[in-house]
Amino acid sequence: MLDYPLLEAVAAVDREGSFEGAARALHLTPSAVSQRVKLLEERVGTPLVVRGRPCAATPAGRHLCRHVEQVGLLERDLHGLLPAAGADAGPSRPAVLRVAINADSLATWFPGAMARFAAGEDTLLDVALDDEAHTAEWLHTGQVLAAVAARAKPSPGCRSVPLGGLRYLATASPAFVARHFAGGVDAASLARAPTLQLSRKDELQRRWLRKVCRKDVEPPTHGLPTTQAFLEASLAGVAWCLNPEALARPHLAAGRLVELVRGTALDVPLHWHHARLAPAAVERLTRAVVAEARRQLRPR
Amino acid sequence: MLDYPLLEAVAAVDREGSFEGAARALHLTPSAVSQRVKLLEERVGTPLVVRGRPCAATPAGRHLCRHVEQVGLLERDLHGLLPAAGADAGPSRPAVLRVAINADSLATWFPGAMARFAAGEDTLLDVALDDEAHTAEWLHTGQVLAAVAARAKPSPGCRSVPLGGLRYLATASPAFVARHFAGGVDAASLARAPTLQLSRKDELQRRWLRKVCRKDVEPPTHGLPTTQAFLEASLAGVAWCLNPEALARPHLAAGRLVELVRGTALDVPLHWHHARLAPAAVERLTRAVVAEARRQLRPR
Numbered sequence: 291m292l293d294y295p296l297l298e299a300v301a302a303v304d305r306e307g308s309f310e311g312a313a314r315a316l317h318l319t320p321s322a323v324s325q326r327v328k329l330l331e332e333r334v335g336t337p338l339v340v341r342g343r344p345c346a347a348t349p350a351g352r353h354l355c356r357h358v359e360q361v362g363l364l365e366r367d368l369h370g371l372l373p374a375a376g377a378d379a380g381p382s383r384p385a386v387l388r389v390a391i392n393a394d395s396l397a398t399w400f401p402g403a404m405a406r407f408a409a410g411e412d413t414l415l416d417v418a419l420d421d422e423a424h425t426a427e428w429l430h431t432g433q434v435l436a437a438v439a440a441r442a443k444p445s446p447g448c449r450s451v452p453l454g455g456l457r458y459l460a461t462a463s464p465a466f467v468a469r470h471f472a473g474g475v476d477a478a479s480l481a482r483a484p485t486l487q488l489s490r491k492d493e494l495q496r497r498w499l500r501k502v503c504r505k506d507v508e509p510p511t512h513g514l515p516t517t518q519a520f521l522e523a524s525l526a527g528v529a530w531c532l533n534p535e536a537l538a539r540p541h542l543a544a545g546r547l548v549e550l551v552r553g554t555a556l557d558v559p560l561h562w563h564h565a566r567l568a569p570a571a572v573e574r575l576t577r578a579v580v581a582e583a584r585r586q587l588r589p590r
Numbered sequence: 591m592l593d594y595p596l597l598e599a600v601a602a603v604d605r606e607g608s609f610e611g612a613a614r615a616l617h618l619t620p621s622a623v624s625q626r627v628k629l630l631e632e633r634v635g636t637p638l639v640v641r642g643r644p645c646a647a648t649p650a651g652r653h654l655c656r657h658v659e660q661v662g663l664l665e666r667d668l669h670g671l672l673p674a675a676g677a678d679a680g681p682s683r684p685a686v687l688r689v690a691i692n693a694d695s696l697a698t699w700f701p702g703a704m705a706r707f708a709a710g711e712d713t714l715l716d717v718a719l720d721d722e723a724h725t726a727e728w729l730h731t732g733q734v735l736a737a738v739a740a741r742a743k744p745s746p747g748c749r750s751v752p753l754g755g756l757r758y759l760a761t762a763s764p765a766f767v768a769r770h771f772a773g774g775v776d777a778a779s780l781a782r783a784p785t786l787q788l789s790r791k792d793e794l795q796r797r798w799l800r801k802v803c804r805k806d807v808e809p810p811t812h813g814l815p816t817t818q819a820f821l822e823a824s825l826a827g828v829a830w831c832l833n834p835e836a837l838a839r840p841h842l843a844a845g846r847l848v849e850l851v852r853g854t855a856l857d858v859p860l861h862w863h864h865a866r867l868a869p870a871a872v873e874r875l876t877r878a879v880v881a882e883a884r885r886q887l888r889p890r
Binding site for chain 1: 605607611614615643644684693697700701702705708712715717718784790791806808810811812813814815817819822823827829
């Protein structure tokens, strides 16, 4: 078997971002943590941790971290069946389940799923953000055990469940519309009015523009990295953008936002992907996610 | 002089994340973009772009991207003085000003500063997020032209302006408090009640725990990467956490959140750092940032 105290040291440095943080979490001294990491690096014959600010696992180290997390989750399942099995191990830290979510899900329906899950559970969640076109890669490369992704097709060894569509509306403030679209919303005015992009991977505004203009349009684009900042920037008249309908609705009703072109809502179908051979906590999270998505997303 | 059409190709690939995206932005074919990047890589003798999903500049390429952005901003200043100078260059793309901001500023007062700036300006903002203890490094390494940072001391060649304090309150839902703190809020109950961490760099909850418990406490910790998700998770009873007072206030007033320990607010002083020899747009953004911070942050 592997030498788990050494693996735990690497995982803790990666999770906490420093040798000091790992030492605190493991109730060791920083030099003991450092010795364990070095020893494992010598045995494996490759660096496992990049000593930076923060410290992080190397690609080889990440495989070990993922393994430690999965073993931790499996130990919890065992503990449920055989409570005495962990009796002499002292109070164990709760297991951590890493998942990859798109920003707009985290800003809308996912907290409800997290609340359902956390209510009956002491497993912790560690949420990573990425574009829904890229979250499935996190699962495929083993960085997470489950993901919310746009694509339906599961990776080998994984299962995919349809969640429904996240609806977006292209919106702007009334003052922004008056300034930029007084002569109508068309390819010419859309090429001049500033819009937003969440990250380089974010194709949503571009997709809406192609749907409405039937050609590629390249408007001036601010980069804003959060869903909430999109909403604030559209309310403040900085730009137009696609906002999740759930966030835009109260502002549309109050007249603080208007829809650029009626009848051009964009539905992004989402799917829940998870490893087939996953710890029981993943099954419980799946039930919470599917229940909450059914309540908040649009059926297909 | 440098061969700017080649540099522009590298900057566009980095900004758009793909050769196709760069081609669209520059009104070229993807193969023309690829040839320009290759030619510059041969001349410089080092790779400038990592061909991945998304594509991104190498460290060497990033220096060139930053240079192109700064030249773009300086060209705009020149154009303001000598409108005819750019007459034969065709319709130029608006300049982009990259800044690094902490998540809680973006979720509270920064959109107001952005709205002030954008009202009289067609310069675009590209906002990167990082912990306020690390944003100054982005400026120091030339990845951004300005940053909101915790530290007061400017890097060489930079200027720093105090903005005031962002106030945080440790809050949780009434049901969470009843479940976890029925016997009082002390080091023992705080070591068991789940809390949140925005990223590995986020020390805020830990700092509050040290202030209140007068020692290190290691509670079970979910990882949630956005300010808004912190608020939602505390409202849903998943965890306690430090929320910016501005976001927590309406929920405290309505009884949906309660303060864990009265009189334990934490003020994080913030500073605006920018390069001394910066284009005029940085000066204009500085004025907008200082004005909005004065309105929304706490004077020292």
